[in-house]
Amino acid sequence: TEVKNGNLDVRIRFKRKDEIGRLADNFNDMIDQISSQINIIKKDRDHLKELHKQEKLFYDNITHELKTPLTSILGYAELIRANGESDRVFFEKGIDHIIDESKRLHAMVLKLLEVSRNNVMKNELDKVDAGLILQDVCESMIMRAQRYKKSIAYDIDKPLIVFAQGDRIRQLFINLIDNAIKYSLSFSNISVKGLHVDGKIRFIIENPSDPIDADQLSRLFQPFYLGHSKDWEKGSVGLGLSIVKSIVDEFEGSISLVSQHEQTIVTVEFDCLKTLEAEKSV
Template sequence: MLHTLRSKFVIGFFLIFCLSFLLLNVTLKEYIRSSNKSIVTSDLIDLKNNGNIYVTQAFLINHFTNNDLYFGQMAEEMAGDLRRATSSDVSAYTIDGNLLYSTDAGKFAGRSTDDLKLALKGKTAYTISYKGSAGSVLYSYPVVIDGVKVGILRFAKDFSSLYEQTGRILNLIFYLALAIFLAAFVFSYLLSRHITIPLMKLTNASTEVIRGNRNVRLAFRRKDEIGRLADNFNDMIERIDSQIATIGRDRDRLQSLIEQEKRFFDNVTHELKTPLTSILGYAEIIRENGESDPAFFRKGMTHIVDESRRLHGMVLNLLEVSRRDAVREEAEPIDAGVLLRDLCDAMSIRAKRYKKSIVLTAGDGLVVFGEADRLRQLFINLLDNAIKYSAPLAEIAVAGEHGPNGKTLRFMISNPGETLSAGQIASAFKPFYSGDRTFKEEGSMGLGLSIVQSIVEDHCGTIRMESDKGRTTVYVELPAAIIKGGEV
C-alpha cells in the first residue's frame, strides 16, 4: 500500500510539474509572439507613415496632372529614396499589380503575394516569413493621392534580430524553468520518501503486532507529526502490554478465586453435613431409646449441644462473610482495653478446655472509634485462632498499648506453635483459604482471618502476621479516638 502511496506521490508530482512546465512554455511563447507582433505592427505603421509623407511631398512639389503616370516615372527614384530612408527593400507596382521597379527583386521573388493581393483591393496587409531563427515581413499598401489610388508600395523588412533575441530569451527561460522544475521534482521525491519510508516502517511494525509480536518499537529521531506518531505507537504498545499483563493477572486471580470458592463450597458442604449427620444420628437413637440408657442419653445430649454450638459458629462466620458489603452500624467510642479484658476472661474457659492459658497486658484509655459488636468479633476470632493453633499447654500472650505517635492503638496476640511459611502467611488472610495445619480443628473453614482483616480495614486499621522460631504473632493497629474536653 505504501509503495502505491509513494508511486502516487511521484506520479502526481511528475504530472503537476510537466503540466506546469508546458503551460509556462506555451504562455511565454504566446506572450513573446504577441509582443513581437506588436513591435512589428508598430514598425510597419511607422514605415507606412514615412512612405506616405515622402510620396505626398513628391507629388506636391511636382504638380502633375496625371498622377498614375508620375508614380510610374518616379518609381525608381522613389524606391531608392525609401530604401535609404527605411533600411528596407522597396518595390513599386501599378494599381493593376504590375511591377514598376524593385530595389532587390530577390527579396520578393518566390514568396507569398497575399499582402499584394490585399493591397490591390485597397487594403493594407503584411506577411511574416520565418526561416530558422530569422524572420522577415512583406508589407504592402496602396498609395492614395487626393483620394485617388495611384500605385502600390511593397516593403521587404528584415526582423531577424528581433526574432533571434526573443528566441534566445525563450531558450534561456526554457532551460531555467526546466532546471527549476527538475530541482522541485527531486525535492518533492525526496520529501515523499521522507514521509512514506517512516509510514512503511509503521505499517510493518503494526503488521508484526497483529501477528502477535509486541516487542516491536519504532525509533524516529524526528520532532514532527510522524515522530509523534511513532512515540504514540510505542506508548500504545506499552499500554497494550500493560493491559494484557493486567488481564493475565486478573485471569489468574479469578481462576484462583474460583478454585478457592469451589474448595470453600466443598468444605462448607462437608463441614455442615458432618455435625448435622451426627446430631441427626444421636437424636434418632435417643428418640428410640428414650431415657432407658441414662449414660448414652447424657453422652448423646452433650454431643448434640457441642455440635450445635459448632454449627452455630460456622453459620455466624458465613453470615459475616456474606454481609461484608452490607450497611454498617453507626460507629461510637469503644474502650478496646475493657473489651479485650472481658473477652480474655470469657475465652479463658475455652483455653482451659485445651489446657492452655491467656495472659493479658493492656493499658488504660485504649479508646477506638468503631462498632462494638464487630470489634468483639475481631478479638474473638484472633483469640480463638490462637487457642486452636497453639501448642499443647501453651501460654497465649495478649497485649494492648498506645502507638509511639499517640494516634494509633496497637494490639498483639501471640502463641507458640507451628512456624508458618511465608506462603502460608501471605495466603492466611485470603477469603475461602484453608491452610494445611497440623492442629487444624475439625469444622474450621479458614474464614476467621478473612473476617478479621475485613473488620480491621473497615476501621481504617492494619493487620499483619509474623511467624518465627515456633511462635506466631498477629499485630493489629487501629486509629485512636481523639478525646477533647471529655468528648470524642
C-alpha cells in the same frame, strides 16, 4: 441462515424503498433487539452469579460467628453442671457469661433477620473502650483455652478508645484469640497485650507455634484458606482471619502476622489521630 446459526453480527446492507427494503430494515432492527435482549440476559446472569457468591460468603461468615458464642456458652454450662454451686464465685461468673453471650447471640440473629428482609443496616460508629472489650474476651475464652490444656495471660492498658462498632471489635478479638488457642503448641501460654505506642493503639496476640512458611503467611487472610490443615478444628472453614482482616479494614486499621522463633505474632493497630478526628466530627 447466519442468524439461525447464532451469528447476530450479520446485517443486510442494501437500501431499497419498496417492500423488500422495508423488510431488510425491519430484519436489521429485529437483530438489534435480539442482541440487546441477549446482552441484558448475560448481565442479569452475571449479576445473579455475584449475588449467589455474596450470599454463600455471608452464610459461611454468619455460621462461623454464631459458632463461637455457642461454644463458649456450652463450655460454661458443662462446667456449671459438673461443679454446681460449690464455687459460688465461678458459678456467678459463668451465669453472667452465659447471659451476656446469649444476648450477643440474640442480637446477631436479629441482624441476620434484618439482612434477610433486605433492610439497610446502619453502620454508625461509637466511642468504645477496646481494652475493656479485649479483657472481657480474654476472660470468657480462658475456659475454652483450658479445654485445650492451654492458658491466656493478658496485659492491657486502659483506656484504649477507638471509634468503631463494639460488636465488630469483639468479633475481631474473639477470632484472633480463638485462632491462637486452636493453632498454638500443646500446653502453650497465649500472650495478649493492648497498649499505646507512638500515637497508635496496638493489640498483640502471641502464641508458641510450629513455623509458618512465607507462602502460607501471605495467604492466611484469604477466605477458606486453612494454613494448619493437618490439625484444623472440626467444622472450621478457614474464615476467621479473613473476617479479622475485613474488620480491620473497615475501621482503617492495619494488621500483620509474623512467624519467628517458634512464635506466631499478630499485631493490630489503629491510628489515634483518626480516633481524635472522628471524635471532633461527632
